[in-house]
Amino acid sequence: MAKYLLKRVLYMFLTLFIIASLTFFLMKIIPGTPFASANKLGPAQMEIMKAKYGLDQPVPVQYAIYIGNLLKGDLGISFQFNNTPVTDLMFKRLGPSMQLGAQAMLLGTIVGILLGIFAALRQNTWVDYSSTFVAVLGKSIPNFVFAGLLQYFVGVKLGWFPVLFWRGFEYTILPTIALSMLPIAIAARFMRTEMIEVLSSDYITLAKAKGASFFEIAFKHALRNALIPLVTVLGPLAISLMTGSLVIEKIFAIPGLGEQFVKSITVNDYPVIMGTTILFAALFVVIILVVDILYGIIDPRIRLSGGNK
Amino acid sequence: MADFEPKISKDRFRPAEIDASKSEEINKPSLTFWQDAWMRVRKNKGALFSLIVMGIVVILALVGPLISGKEFDKQNVSHNNLPPKIQGLEHISWLPFDGVKVNKAGKEIDMYEVKKVDEYYWFGTDALGRDLFTRVWKGTQISLYIALLAATIDMIIGVAYGSISGYFGGRLDNVMQRITEILVGIPTMIVVILMILVLDPGIISITIALTITGWVGMARVVRAQTLKLKEQEFVLASKTLGNSDGKIISKHLLPNLAGVIIINTMFTIPNAVFFEAFLSFIGLGLQEPYASLGTLIDEGFKVLRLHPHEMIIPAVVISIIMITFNMLADGLRDALDPKMRD
Amino acid sequence: MENILEVKDLNISFHTFAGEVKAIRGVNFELKKGETLAIVGESGSGKSVTTKAIMKLLPPGNSEIKQGEILFDGKDLTKLTDRQMQKIRGKDISMIFQDPMTSLNPTMTVGKQIMEPLIKHQDMSKSAARERALQLLKLVGIPKPELRIKQYPHQFSGGMRQRVVIAIALACNPKVLIADEPTTALDVTIQAQILELMKDLQNKIDTSIIFITHDLGVVANVADRVAVMYGGKIVEIGTVDEVFYNPQHPYTWGLISSMPSLDAKEEELYAIPGTPPNLLNPPKGDAFAPRNEYAMQIDLEEQPPMFKVSDTHYAATWLLHPDAPKVEPPAAVKSRMRKFMGAK
Numbered sequence: 001m002a003k004y005l006l007k008r009v010l011y012m013f014l015t016l017f018i019i020a021s022l023t024f025f026l027m028k029i030i031p032g033t034p035f036a037s038a039n040k041l042g043p044a045q046m047e048i049m050k051a052k053y054g055l056d057q058p059v060p061v062q063y064a065i066y067i068g069n070l071l072k073g074d075l076g077i078s079f080q081f082n083n084t085p086v087t088d089l090m091f092k093r094l095g096p097s098m099q100l101g102a103q104a105m106l107l108g109t110i111v112g113i114l115l116g117i118f119a120a121l122r123q124n125t126w127v128d129y130s131s132t133f134v135a136v137l138g139k140s141i142p143n144f145v146f147a148g149l150l151q152y153f154v155g156v157k158l159g160w161f162p163v164l165f166w167r168g169f170e171y172t173i174l175p176t177i178a179l180s181m182l183p184i185a186i187a188a189r190f191m192r193t194e195m196i197e198v199l200s201s202d203y204i205t206l207a208k209a210k211g212a213s214f215f216e217i218a219f220k221h222a223l224r225n226a227l228i229p230l231v232t233v234l235g236p237l238a239i240s241l242m243t244g245s246l247v248i249e250k251i252f253a254i255p256g257l258g259e260q261f262v263k264s265i266t267v268n269d270y271p272v273i274m275g276t277t278i279l280f281a282a283l284f285v286v287i288i289l290v291v292d293i294l295y296g297i298i299d300p301r302i303r304l305s306g307g308n309k
Numbered sequence: 310m311a312d313f314e315p316k317i318s319k320d321r322f323r324p325a326e327i328d329a330s331k332s333e334e335i336n337k338p339s340l341t342f343w344q345d346a347w348m349r350v351r352k353n354k355g356a357l358f359s360l361i362v363m364g365i366v367v368i369l370a371l372v373g374p375l376i377s378g379k380e381f382d383k384q385n386v387s388h389n390n391l392p393p394k395i396q397g398l399e400h401i402s403w404l405p406f407d408g409v410k411v412n413k414a415g416k417e418i419d420m421y422e423v424k425k426v427d428e429y430y431w432f433g434t435d436a437l438g439r440d441l442f443t444r445v446w447k448g449t450q451i452s453l454y455i456a457l458l459a460a461t462i463d464m465i466i467g468v469a470y471g472s473i474s475g476y477f478g479g480r481l482d483n484v485m486q487r488i489t490e491i492l493v494g495i496p497t498m499i500v501v502i503l504m505i506l507v508l509d510p511g512i513i514s515i516t517i518a519l520t521i522t523g524w525v526g527m528a529r530v531v532r533a534q535t536l537k538l539k540e541q542e543f544v545l546a547s548k549t550l551g552n553s554d555g556k557i558i559s560k561h562l563l564p565n566l567a568g569v570i571i572i573n574t575m576f577t578i579p580n581a582v583f584f585e586a587f588l589s590f591i592g593l594g595l596q597e598p599y600a601s602l603g604t605l606i607d608e609g610f611k612v613l614r615l616h617p618h619e620m621i622i623p624a625v626v627i628s629i630i631m632i633t634f635n636m637l638a639d640g641l642r643d644a645l646d647p648k649m650r651d
Numbered sequence: 652m653e654n655i656l657e658v659k660d661l662n663i664s665f666h667t668f669a670g671e672v673k674a675i676r677g678v679n680f681e682l683k684k685g686e687t688l689a690i691v692g693e694s695g696s697g698k699s700v701t702t703k704a705i706m707k708l709l710p711p712g713n714s715e716i717k718q719g720e721i722l723f724d725g726k727d728l729t730k731l732t733d734r735q736m737q738k739i740r741g742k743d744i745s746m747i748f749q750d751p752m753t754s755l756n757p758t759m760t761v762g763k764q765i766m767e768p769l770i771k772h773q774d775m776s777k778s779a780a781r782e783r784a785l786q787l788l789k790l791v792g793i794p795k796p797e798l799r800i801k802q803y804p805h806q807f808s809g810g811m812r813q814r815v816v817i818a819i820a821l822a823c824n825p826k827v828l829i830a831d832e833p834t835t836a837l838d839v840t841i842q843a844q845i846l847e848l849m850k851d852l853q854n855k856i857d858t859s860i861i862f863i864t865h866d867l868g869v870v871a872n873v874a875d876r877v878a879v880m881y882g883g884k885i886v887e888i889g890t891v892d893e894v895f896y897n898p899q900h901p902y903t904w905g906l907i908s909s910m911p912s913l914d915a916k917e918e919e920l921y922a923i924p925g926t927p928p929n930l931l932n933p934p935k936g937d938a939f940a941p942r943n944e945y946a947m948q949i950d951l952e953e954q955p956p957m958f959k960v961s962d963t964h965y966a967a968t969w970l971l972h973p974d975a976p977k978v979e980p981p982a983a984v985k986s987r988m989r990k991f992m993g994a995k
Binding site: 011014015018019022023026027029136137139140141142144145148149151152156239242243246247250251262265266273277280281284 | 490491495496497498499502503504506507579583586587590591592593606610613614617620621624627628631632634635636639
């Protein structure tokens with residue numbers, strides 16, 4: 001276990017290093033000046049600006065400085081907001097993104113799990129079909145399309161919830177729903193399959209033979225066993241939330257990481273793009289690792305040596 | 310339990326004539342793998358329906374821009390932002406095809422009358438007065454083209470990589486596995502965005518960006534399947550008979566991999582459609598005057614409150630494409646490999 | 652002796668895509684108090700379906716009891732609702748399954764799984780149930796029960812798990828215990844231990860057992876009476892001695908000849924030719940006829956009734972009809988019969 005963990009952590013850092021390097025060199029070969037928003041600057045001022053951001057150095061030196069700073073947790077200074085370190089910018093933006101992500105994750109998994117359970121318990125009835133239909137829609141309709149329609153019909157036409165900004169709980173409702181569609185779909189489909197498989201297993205027959213009631217079978221015996229493999233989709237779920245947050249935050253004008261990332265793409269704010277990329281990548285690899293470890297711990301049946309299926 | 314009663318004629322106790330060959334008779338017609346799969350797909354009404362709808366969308370994408378009689382990039386500013394109006398459907402009040410727009414005060418205005426337009430724009434027009442019907446189907450064409458191209462490239466790279474890695478095994482497999490492990494660790498979204506930043510947006514660059522990590526999923530599935538297959542007797546038998554590796558891969562492994570390859574590709578296509586639209590939506594899509602479903606949604610979103618049709622129509626088309634592809638892929642998966650559910 | 656369970660003219664069908672599969676076609680038997688009845692037959696002969704029907708554990712969607720009664724304590728189990736049946740399952744009738752590796756809930760401690768029926772059916776408090784669970788673990792021969800009770804199934808070996816399953820089944824002192832091939836999935840040495848345990852337990856607690864198996868060796872070891880099933884019917888039923896030493900049905904002959912034995916040097920191991928009948932459209936006559944070298948014309952045309960051999964021994968074969976030609980059982984059966992006699 002310890003050896004496996006060490007290997008995984010090493011891989012994690014290797015992946016992060018590759019992403020960081022890749023990001024750096026890609027940014028270097030991007031055509032156009034980095035100071036797109038400041039093209040009124042004269043050549044002399046341009047030189048000063050370049051020196052300020054260390055862009056006058058040869059690329060290998062810039063790379064070494066960049067990696068060195070990265071290890072110290074310094075992601076550089078934003079082009080767009082003068083003198084603001086990228087880490088500060090991101091830190092300020094982290095709150096709304098985290099809250100939105102957490103709410104969507106919670107809503108998505110709870111609704112998805114319930115849909116999946118009912119679909120499995122009432123297999124091949126209208127309950128099952130409607131649950132499957134919701135899952136197909138959630139998986140198929142792009143979240144920005146869904147968010148746009150939600151904003152227009154529920155927010156603007158019906159006027160039930162505010163449609164822009166982040167000023168209190170009611171402002172979080174529409175974006176949370178929009179972002180939770182994919183998690184709902186993923187969780188519902190996964191849960192249905194697992195639950196059906198568990199319900200047809202021998203130990204459920206034995207539980208029936210012991211005289212357990214339908215309710216006991218479903219919730220005392222089957223649910224726990226069906227829930228455990230759900231850990232494996234937590235990774236994909238979290239990633240879908242990250243991808244989704246970019247567009248959802250843009251649509252609902254939420255001052256989060258995703259919105260800032262999209263904005264910095266449009267104004268070529270490279271340090272912010274690089275910083276956010278690395279943060280997203282780090283979150284991603286950590287989540288994958290945590291999920292893997294969690295899976296090893298939770299289920300007594302699954303030992304690391306036994307391998308995952 | 311019967312004590313015995315009625316009389317039975319003696320000759321019925323003579324030895325029976327049994328045709329020995331009959332006991333081994335198979336009384337069901339044998340089906341090939343594909344016939345069997347097709348039968349199962351046909352039973353799945355959702356998948357069959359999706360196939361039909363998908364066919365209609367593809368046909369519209371191909372002929373739509375031709376039958377509208379308008380150019381996709383022809384601007385006519387005096388005809389801008391017109392709502393949809395279709396001959397024959399314009400008088401059916403509950404259909405939104407009457408060219409009437411509801412303004413903020415809730416009053417209905419016939420925009421075609423106001424702007425003195427005699428033509429019919431079936432899906433309306435955009436801010437520059439371009440015909441949306443033509444643009445939507447042209448955009449569908451491009452979105453589908455990108456998705457198909459990306460899926461094909463993914464398939465070729467993924468199958469080659471996965472089958473080589475799985476078949477030859479050993480050190481080569483080890484190295485190739487490490488590479489995919491690292492690639493899997495990189496979020497697709499980030500790679501795609503970075504690539505587009507580097508290679509200005511365009512059909513080819515978007516396709517490349519999508520395929521950079523896209524093939525990894527296919528490679529992993531194919532490798533796992535190859536590992537399983539190559540231990541099976543028919544492959545060993547072929548090896549014993551002295552067939553070359555290339556021949557074994559192409560004659561024995563690939564036909565048996567066809568199922569998973571098709572299923573995986575079917576899931577790649579909607580994924581690629583989504584990512585193309587996603588890129589457009591965050592401002593990294595195709596450049597004017599070209600349109601894809603993503604750019605149309607992005608443009609439509611900006612004027613959603615004033616001219617909802619400009620977003621809703623492409624949104625419906627992309628949703629239909631995604632739903633039909635996903636449902637067909639689900640149906641195919643169940644049909645080709647009932648054990649591979651989720 | 653008193654009958655505890657009676658199955659009368661049971662007919663069960665499964666509805667499949669291909670059509671109606673008549674899995675059980677008129678099965679009759681009774682289980683007496685304290686006896687062990689073995690049901691033998693090859694896969695698909697209907698032995699498991701019969702016992703699942705007794706427990707009402709057949710899949711509700713596609714199975715149907717077409718006809719017949721299952722009388723237990725004077726009640727017809729086929730008429731009970733799910734809720735009424737839940738009160739009987741695990742309490743009066745309990746069951747042991749084939750594969751101990753999969754029949755325990757992997758995420759529940761062994762103790763909890765044993766305590767569950769106790770708390771449910773006997774209104775025991777948690778601590779009382781725990782005490783009883785410890786007793787049961789000791790009874791089925793699991794060492795260190797205090798430690799084991801807190802463990803999860805994956806910490807047990809296959810044989811130990813089957814002991815746990817037996818402990819669960821015996822928890823409420825059931826009147827009937829159904830054991831569905833309880834030793835098939837186990838190593839031979841473990842098989843013997845489990846059989847020994849079951850015999851031992853039956854002496855201690857006066858339970859009637861239905862023992863399903865396809866292993867005749869096991870039958871001779873544990874059973875009082877044997878029912879041989881073929882094609883959804885019982886073709887021969889009698890005491891162990893009767894069925895082993897005086898088998899009447901050609902299928903029983905086949906089964907006995909195909910039993911490997913240490914000193915079967917004179918002939919090759921016998922295999923019954925052909926395949927089991929397709930119950931999707933069962934043959935008009937005797938289902939075994941196509942594989943039966945002694946088949947007569949009537950076997951193809953009419954199903955044989957149960958012929959009485961003795962008060963306790965019946966067999967369904969036209970060979971027992973007074974007009975039928977007399978045939979000798981195959982040499983393999985006769986030699987085994989001699990061997991059995993000798994062993995006696």
